[in-house]
Amino acid sequence: MPATSRARVPAACLAMLLVLAGCGDPDGGTVTTDQSPTAAGSAPAGSASDPADGDATGQPPAGRTGGTLSPTEPPLIGTPTAPPSHPTELRKANVLAGRLSRGGSGPCYTLVTDDGREYALHGTGKGTFATGTWVRVTTAPATAEVDCGPGVPVSILKMSPVS
Template identity: 75%
Template sequence: MPTTTRIRVPAACLAALLALAGCGAPDGDTVTADQRQPGGSSTGSPDDTTAGNTGQPPSGRTGGKLSPTDPPLIGTPTAPPRRPTELRKANVLAGRLSQGGSGPCYTLVTDDGREYALHGLDKGTFATGTFVRVTTAPATTEMDCGPGIPLSILKMSPVG
């Protein structure tokens, strides 16, 4: 009677052998060992080449899509948004000082052309033309700081 030799094969080796044997690709197609190895050659028609060798998916495949359905598309806007997309605080202004100095009166012109007559004691010295960010409050005194919408300064700092 012939003697049988048993060889123990680690599970990782067994899994690799099963994969190389062509247990099947996720889409149900059988993949050969030649197709799995980078630079491997395939025999048969040009359609049998792998995506890694030609840059194109094999015939009958969709180019490696993970889902059978396309994601929903977001259309191109047809009009500007109805509400602002970036919310800002109503009491914070930014613009260029058309009248600077050491206070207490300053004149601020925003990018949209609005002019503000600002009043604030001990807020600093700012040169005319300086771009500033100003946190404001309603005007509390009957101080006349010139043309523009009157406001009180809570905080003023140069920008940039």
Template identity: 70%
Template structure:
């Protein structure tokens, strides 16, 4: 019948045995930035403290956004003039195909086909500038 012998090992001796066996503190194997000829740790990392947690992953979108991602002022339009000239009436066509009948005196001369940005106001009731959504010009400037 085998005999079992129990031996108490002091904690310091156990720690020393674990270090020698490679299971404990490995600070003796670590090269610090000061010991490296480049002044950086040998694995290319910097001495910055990194977060102990991983950042959250952003998933792949499953559908287009439900709200516009770029907010714009509702009274600012941009597009190409399908009717230009020296005013006071112009016709603007935006990228989405909407046509606006612009009215504004003394805003300059713009060639048909030029790209403009227009800050608009409410339409003047007694003015008809032709087809399109009627608006008045507060400011108009060429784009590009």
């Protein structure tokens, strides 16, 4: 993790803040040049010659850490040795999503999922969907007396377009 650097305030801004705050002299007057941080050849705070802030390369002085937030490194996640043995994203078994290869106003629709499975959907009053529409369907077991064509037969509980 790279070392973080502190924001440096120019000496002129610090002097101006002292003037505005009335910290120059006890009477609330101005700050003179001998009272300012850059007086008498001293380097401004945060410059390369300030031993408390490190050198010009941004490296911390000897004996100081690089400004990390934690003294220990975070654990690394190893490389997987094999694919997961079960799905990593759990989903409801009765919810399907895919593209309608046969749409219309129902009651029969045909849905093709991303993995290429085809479902013969049956549901009255579920809406009108154009062929090619992406939908999410909550399903129930199919009724035996209805045949909606090729595919795994299921009944529609709810069907809505996916935007």
